[in-house]
Amino acid sequence: MQTHAHAPSSPVSGELGIAVEFCGITKQFARIAALTDVSFAGEAGTVHAITGENGAGKSTLMKMLAGAHAADAGEILLGGRPLLVANPAEARSAGVATVFQEATLLPNLTVAENLFLGREPRRNGLIDRGAMRRQAEDILEKIGVDLNVNVACGDLAVSEQYLVEIAKATAQDARVVIYDEPTAALDAQGVEKLFRLIDEQKRSGKLIFYISHRMGEIFDICDTTTVLKDGRHVRTCRTAELTRDGLVALMVGREIGHLYPPRKPRPAEAPVALSVDDFAPIRGGPAVSFSVYRGEIVGLAGLEGQGQRDIVRALAGIAASPAGEARKHDRQGRQTRLRPSVVAVVKAGVGFIPEDRKSEGLYLSLSIERNIGLGMLRRAPLASRAQIDKERIRQLMRAMNVRARDARQVVSALSGGNQQKVMIGRWLAAGIDVLLVEEPTRGVDVGAKAEIYRLLREFADQGGAVLLTSTELTEHLGLCDRILVVRGGEIVAQLPAASATEEMVMRYALLGRPQEGPVQ
Amino acid sequence: MSAARPGLFGRSGLGVVSLGLPVVMFVLLAFGAQDFFSVENVTNVNNQITALAIVSLGQLLVALIGGMDISVGSAISLTSVILVSLGSWVAVPVALALGVAIGLTNGVGVALFGVHPLIMTLASMTFVQGLALLIRSGAGGTVPTVLVDLAQGHVFWLPAALYWCIAAIAFASLLLYGLRFGLRLFAIGSNAQSAALNGVRVAGPRLTCYVLCSLSGVVAGVYLTGRIAAGDPSMGQPFGLDSVTAVALGGVQLSGGVGSVLGATLGTITLGLITNGMNLLGVSPFFRGVLTGLLLLCAISLQRRKAIGI
Numbered sequence: 001m002q003t004h005a006h007a008p009s010s011p012v013s014g015e016l017g018i019a020v021e022f023c024g025i026t027k028q029f030a031r032i033a034a035l036t037d038v039s040f041a042g043e044a045g046t047v048h049a050i051t052g053e054n055g056a057g058k059s060t061l062m063k064m065l066a067g068a069h070a071a072d073a074g075e076i077l078l079g080g081r082p083l084l085v086a087n088p089a090e091a092r093s094a095g096v097a098t099v100f101q102e103a104t105l106l107p108n109l110t111v112a113e114n115l116f117l118g119r120e121p122r123r124n125g126l127i128d129r130g131a132m133r134r135q136a137e138d139i140l141e142k143i144g145v146d147l148n149v150n151v152a153c154g155d156l157a158v159s160e161q162y163l164v165e166i167a168k169a170t171a172q173d174a175r176v177v178i179y180d181e182p183t184a185a186l187d188a189q190g191v192e193k194l195f196r197l198i199d200e201q202k203r204s205g206k207l208i209f210y211i212s213h214r215m216g217e218i219f220d221i222c223d224t225t226t227v228l229k230d231g232r233h234v235r236t237c238r239t240a241e242l243t244r245d246g247l248v249a250l251m252v253g254r255e256i257g258h259l260y261p262p263r264k265p266r267p268a269e270a271p272v273a274l275s276v277d278d279f280a281p282i283r284g285g286p287a288v289s290f291s292v293y294r295g296e297i298v299g300l301a302g303l304e305g306q307g308q309r310d311i312v313r314a315l316a317g318i319a320a321s322p323a324g325e326a327r328k329h330d331r332q333g334r335q336t337r338l339r340p341s342v343v344a345v346v347k348a349g350v351g352f353i354p355e356d357r358k359s360e361g362l363y364l365s366l367s368i369e370r371n372i373g374l375g376m377l378r379r380a381p382l383a384s385r386a387q388i389d390k391e392r393i394r395q396l397m398r399a400m401n402v403r404a405r406d407a408r409q410v411v412s413a414l415s416g417g418n419q420q421k422v423m424i425g426r427w428l429a430a431g432i433d434v435l436l437v438e439e440p441t442r443g444v445d446v447g448a449k450a451e452i453y454r455l456l457r458e459f460a461d462q463g464g465a466v467l468l469t470s471t472e473l474t475e476h477l478g479l480c481d482r483i484l485v486v487r488g489g490e491i492v493a494q495l496p497a498a499s500a501t502e503e504m505v506m507r508y509a510l511l512g513r514p515q516e517g518p519v520q
Numbered sequence: 521m522s523a524a525r526p527g528l529f530g531r532s533g534l535g536v537v538s539l540g541l542p543v544v545m546f547v548l549l550a551f552g553a554q555d556f557f558s559v560e561n562v563t564n565v566n567n568q569i570t571a572l573a574i575v576s577l578g579q580l581l582v583a584l585i586g587g588m589d590i591s592v593g594s595a596i597s598l599t600s601v602i603l604v605s606l607g608s609w610v611a612v613p614v615a616l617a618l619g620v621a622i623g624l625t626n627g628v629g630v631a632l633f634g635v636h637p638l639i640m641t642l643a644s645m646t647f648v649q650g651l652a653l654l655i656r657s658g659a660g661g662t663v664p665t666v667l668v669d670l671a672q673g674h675v676f677w678l679p680a681a682l683y684w685c686i687a688a689i690a691f692a693s694l695l696l697y698g699l700r701f702g703l704r705l706f707a708i709g710s711n712a713q714s715a716a717l718n719g720v721r722v723a724g725p726r727l728t729c730y731v732l733c734s735l736s737g738v739v740a741g742v743y744l745t746g747r748i749a750a751g752d753p754s755m756g757q758p759f760g761l762d763s764v765t766a767v768a769l770g771g772v773q774l775s776g777g778v779g780s781v782l783g784a785t786l787g788t789i790t791l792g793l794i795t796n797g798m799n800l801l802g803v804s805p806f807f808r809g810v811l812t813g814l815l816l817l818c819a820i821s822l823q824r825r826k827a828i829g830i
Contacts, residue, residue, distance in 0.1 A: 067719070089719035102715040106707050108531035108777045117707055118719035126698040152530050168718075 016044035019067065019207035020176055024074035027116025029175050032443075033231050034060045037074070040226055040236040044175070047198060047208045049222035049239065052473040053251050053506065056302045058211045062178045065209070066098040067091030079175065089118070097174035099166050099182055112136035112326035114153050115168050127255055139171045143197050154370060158375035159190050166194060166377050168485060170201065173406050179210045184305075195221055213251075213303060215244050215510055227251055238297040248510065252473070252502035259450045261457040263498065272296050272329050273434050274315075274350070279324035281307070281314035286489030287324055292434070294331075297456060297466040299480035301473065301495070302509045307357075307489035308469040312436050315350035315467070317345035331463070351427035353420075355438035355469075364412040368404055369393045374495060375430030381387050396425045401451055417441075417448020424455055435459065437468040441475065453479050473502050528752075531706055533771035534779035537819045541769060542786050545793040561796070563679050567747060567793035570681040571596070571740040572762055573785060573807035577692040578736025579763040581729040582637070582785040584696075585709045586776025589629060589730060591641040592737040592763060594648035595622055596756025597743025601652050604661025604751030611664070612742060619738035622648055623731030631726035643762060654752040659752040671746030682741055695732075701725060709776030741813055751778045765812060766791050769819050790815075798830075 020314050021041040024518050027034045035057045042048045050058045065076055067264045070086035078082070078094055091098075105114050112132050113120075116449040136149040153161055162185040169177055179198070185189050198208055198221060210222055218239060223372040225242060227234040242250075255286050270293040280287035288311060292298045300308040314322040324434055326338040328348045336348040345352070354360040363371055373388035395408055400421045404414060410462060411422055420440070427435060440456065442451045448508040458481065472478055475482045476497060483500055485508040493508040549556045575592050582589045599615040606614055622644055629640040673680045696702035704725055707715040712722050737756065740791075743756055772779030772788030791812065798808050 088717050089721075092719050104717045106710045106777075107716075108706055108710045109703070113703060117703070117715070120700050120703060122700065127700055127703060343662065458747055488586075 002213075009160060015261060016205050017313060018046060018077075019044040019079060019390075020209075021077040022061070022065075022074070023077065025061065025064065025071050025076065026073040027057075027064065027069065027231075028073055029152050032072065035071075035231040038228070038231070038233045039074075040233055042207045043178075043224070044207050044211065045202055045205045046223040047202055047210055047221050049218045049225040050209055050211045050228065051213050051218060051247070051251065052228035052234075053473065055230070056251070058228055059180060060231075061228070062098070062180060064174070064212060065091070065180060066096055066100075069494045083392065087224060092118075092172060095173070095175035096178065097172050097176070098178040098180070099169045100180055102108045105153040105161055105164060105168075110150050110152055111140075111147055111156075111164055112149040115139060115149075115171055119172075139167050143167055143170060144193050152224070158185055159187050162186055163190060163193070166197065167314070170197065174206065175208045176209065178211070179268040180211045182210070183212070213510060215247070218247070219244070224409040248503060248506050257454060261396060261454045262468075263457075263481055264272075264295070264461060266293065266295055266481060271331075271333065274467065275327045275329065276315070277327075279322060279326050281310035281319050281322050281489075283321050283323040285323075288484075288486075288489075288491050290484055290494075292467050294463050294465050295435075296477060296481045297460050297461050297468065298482045298484060299476040300467070300469045300486050301476045301483050301505050302486040304471055304487050306509070310484045310489070311486070312352075312438055312467065312469055314340070315345070316350070316436050317342040318352075329433075331433070332473065346432075349432050350434040350436060351432040353423050353427070353437045353440070354433065355442055357419055357423050362411050362419060365410060367408045367410055368402065368414075368422055369396065369407040372396060372425045372429050375426035375428070377434075392429065393425075396428060399453055399493075400425055400428075415445070415448065416443040417445055417452065420444055420448070420452055420456065424452070428459070433464045435464065435466045437466060437469055440479075441470075441472075442467055446506070473505055475498075476505065477502065485509055531710075531778050532783060533773055533778040534780055534783050535771055537822045538769065538771035538783050538786055539663050541815070542790045542793065543821065545790055545797065549793060549797050549800065553784050553797060555800060559717065561800070563681075565792050565796045566679060566681045566685070569788050570684050570747075571646075571744045572759065572766060572791065573788045574736050574740040574743065575763040576766040576784045576788045577688050577781065578733035579693070579767045580692065580770075580772055580779055580781065581705065582733045583728050583764075583767050583774055584705045584776060584779050585758075587637040587726070587729065587772070588764060588774060589624060589626060589641045589733045590638070590764065591645035591648060592694035592733055593623060593756035593758065593760035594645045594652065595619055595640060595734050595737030596744060596759055597739035598622075598648050598655075598756075599654040599738045600745045600751045600755045601656040601661075603667065603742065603745045604663055605655055608664030608666060612667075615738050616735065619658050619734045619792050622733055622737075623734030624691060624727065626734065627730035629823050630730065631723045640761075649753075649757070654751050656751055659750055659754075661751040663749050663751065667742060667746035669746075672749075682742075688739070689781060689805045691740075692784075696781060697730035701728070705729065706777055709778075711777075718721050741817050744781045762791065765816055767814060 018041045023039050025035050025038040038061060040190045043439060050062065052058055060069065064071055067086050067088045067090055075082045078096070083091065109117065114131050115136045121135065133149055140147055140149065143166065145167060149450045153164060156164065161225055186194060194247060195304065201208055212218055222239050225239045225493065226236040229251060241262060272291050273294045274292040275288050276286045276291065286307065300311060302308055313319060314325055315338060317338065319340055322340055326337055327335045328350055329335050330349060336349060338345050338350065338438060369388060369390060372393050376388060390407065397407060402418050402421045404418060411419060414422065441452055444452065460466055477500060480497045483497050484491045485495065486504055487509055492513045495504060549648040555561050578592060579589060598618060602615045602618065603611045626640055626644055630637050652682060671680055675683060704715065704720050707720055708722050708725060716722050740758065743749060766787035767784050769790050770783030772783055794811060795808055798805055
């Protein structure tokens with residue numbers, strides 16, 4: 001963590017008045033609330049942290065300020081005037097500059113062209129390439145980045161690309177600069193440059209919104225901190241008034257609810273179903289070791305993008321060249337090594353339910369019975385007659401409570417929850433006993449959520465094993481038996497879900513193992 | 521990020537194949553065919569490739585934004601029958617207006633309604649070709665002398681075809697390398713979403729590309745009709761796909777964002793030299809298709825070695 005990389009923050013701040021005010025911002029995506037009645041203000045000449053758990057609405061809120069989304073209700077005041085049009089170009093000309101998390105550089109354009117795209121300098125109607133190069137060099141020099149401006153951005157290293165992205169945002173004369181998780185793509189030297197630049201911007205009276213959940217950075221460079229939780233505003237205060245533990249406590253704290261089926265105590269002699277040894281999704285990358293026992297649901301928790309997804313996908317056979325070993329143990333105790341091939345993994349009796357079931361899991365244009373039936377044909381040779389046991393499918397649909405006209409209904413017409421049930425049904429029909437599940441209830445309404453939890457629990461109770469990822473902490477605490485907290489691709493903690501709290505999981509997710517814990 | 525990754529020569533898409541192919545053809549013909557260097561033959565090649573050169577530059581614009589326009593040949597056919605059906609001073613403006621209409625239809629379908637470019641331009645290709653045949657079912661008619669002179673005449677001892685080519689290349693270069701429009705085409709073709717986040721409007725330039733491509737068909741149609749001195753409703757038929765071939769041989773990536781005026785022109789020259797070589801060597805003209813097909817496959821494979829793993 002960077003503790004000394006920044007220039008000293010100026011003692012005086014917040015004397016320049018309010019630069020941005022959010023008034024009752026509400027936003028839904030597909031009837032799921034992303035933001036609810038969020039109101040707070042940001043002062044000019046301050047660095048303002050926007051923090052909170054996964055899915056708290058940090059990025060959504062900032063994207064609205066950047067003009068990428070329109071609010072359903074409420075308004076954003078920029079220097080006292082409402083930001084009317086939700087359009088990136090309008091927001092830019094109103095003085096909002098954004099350094100997006102995902103790169104927006106065009107790989108086939110040079111550094112100079114990328115810096116000036118959309119506002120190219122002209123002379124006599126033609127692009128003035130000389131002026132463009134000179135000004136680009138000036139911009140890069142000002143932020144202390146040494147790059148050839150004539151190089152195509154696709155040829156730059158990732159951290160160099162990010163510096164260009166930052167240069168692009170600062171090149172415009174902005175009043176508000178938004179950084180979304182800026183240090184993720186930077187090396188130590190880049191972070192130092194960034195912090196120096198942010199300090200300069202602050203001194204020149206700009207408001208800097210800094211989205212991050214890295215504690216060190218928030219306490220090092222941010223004057224003010226706003227915490228969001230589940231799309232609601234929790235608190236905005238001076239960072240100096242907070243402690244690390246206090247901040248974590250603000251981010252968490254939710255009712256677990258009655259959605260979750262009861263757990264059975266796992267018998268001590270439960271056999272192993274999946275054993276993972278020194279397994280790295282990417283050769284040379286961080287490796288993990290763990291086992292999943294029969295009758296058990298294990299959750300890989302952590303902040304978004306810490307490698308949970310890579311682990312599950314690599315086990316499912318999707319990664320190109322993982323290192324280490326993963327073995328599936330069947331009920332008779334025979335072991336099969338999981339090779340990096342989806343076909344081989346399925347053959348070993350391991351099913352994968354992807355987060356994006358519409359494009360990666362289901363055949364949307366086919367009927368329910370065909371989608372489930374494909375699982376039954378798992379062991380059938382390609383040239384055999386495709387016989388589907390329709391009675392078995394009807395049984396499964398009844399057992400899973402799939403709400404559909406009949407088995408011949410096309411899957412694309414079903415709701416998210418029912419689609420997920422069909423996805424699970426396919427693997428049940430295939431007689432699979434280990435399930436790898438990404439985000440089991442993404443895009444699923446509350447009622448169907450409970451049913452999916454029940455299905456997964458029943459699957460485990462019948463001797464199956466489930467390994468899942470989820471960005472919803474409550475899902476880990478409510479549904480799982482054991483929680484493995486992943487940070488930077490490594491497992492930093494293993495917690496029994498029954499006694500774990502949100503705060504414990506978040507603490508490990510944010511701060512890592514206790515020995516390297518709160519660095520001061 | 522899309523497939524638009526800069527190679528050896530950046531986003532121009534030029535590489536060993538697109539630069540080398542015309543040179544190899546040239547050397548082969550220089551040694552293999554006696555009359556290759558005769559003034560007559562060189563003029564002949566120039567005449568033959570002019571229409572394709574113009575259309576390929578139009579196709580280049582569409583390819584840069586990741587699109588494709590196979591209706592451009594029908595625009596040539598329609599122009600041809602219009603020129604011999606209407607009075608000399610009305611015909612050209614009418615043809616240009618129709619070109620704009622075809623391009624707008626294609627552009628609106630692709631850029632605003634999200635129709636796949638191949639389907640959209642296949643539909644307009646079929647429609648416009650049908651229209652041309654309805655207006656005039658066979659070749660014939662009289663072409664205004666002005667147009668014949670413009671296509672067949674000489675200026676300063678050089679054939680008019682050369683000037684048509686130079687004008688088209690100059691115009692395309694100005695568009696792509698001089699104006700903001702050009703740079704934004706490269707941006708849109710590489711990743712439209714990123715381009716939009718950078719404040720570049722996407723729909724307008726896309727529409728403009730389709731309009732300009734159809735207009736290139738009209739211009740090529742005016743030239744061809746003048747050269748042949750007769751109207752012909754099936755005159756444009758090979759041009760839709762030939763222009764795509766020329767552009768692909770010139771290193772232009774059909775997924776968008778990579779390509780150059782030089783590449784499109786060199787691709788046209790390669791195709792022209794193949795046809796000419798067949799004539800000079802007395803090979804069956806049907807062999808042209810066989811060779812072009814093979815060449816296209818090899819060229820694309822070599823250009824995209826990494827992507828296809830050889």
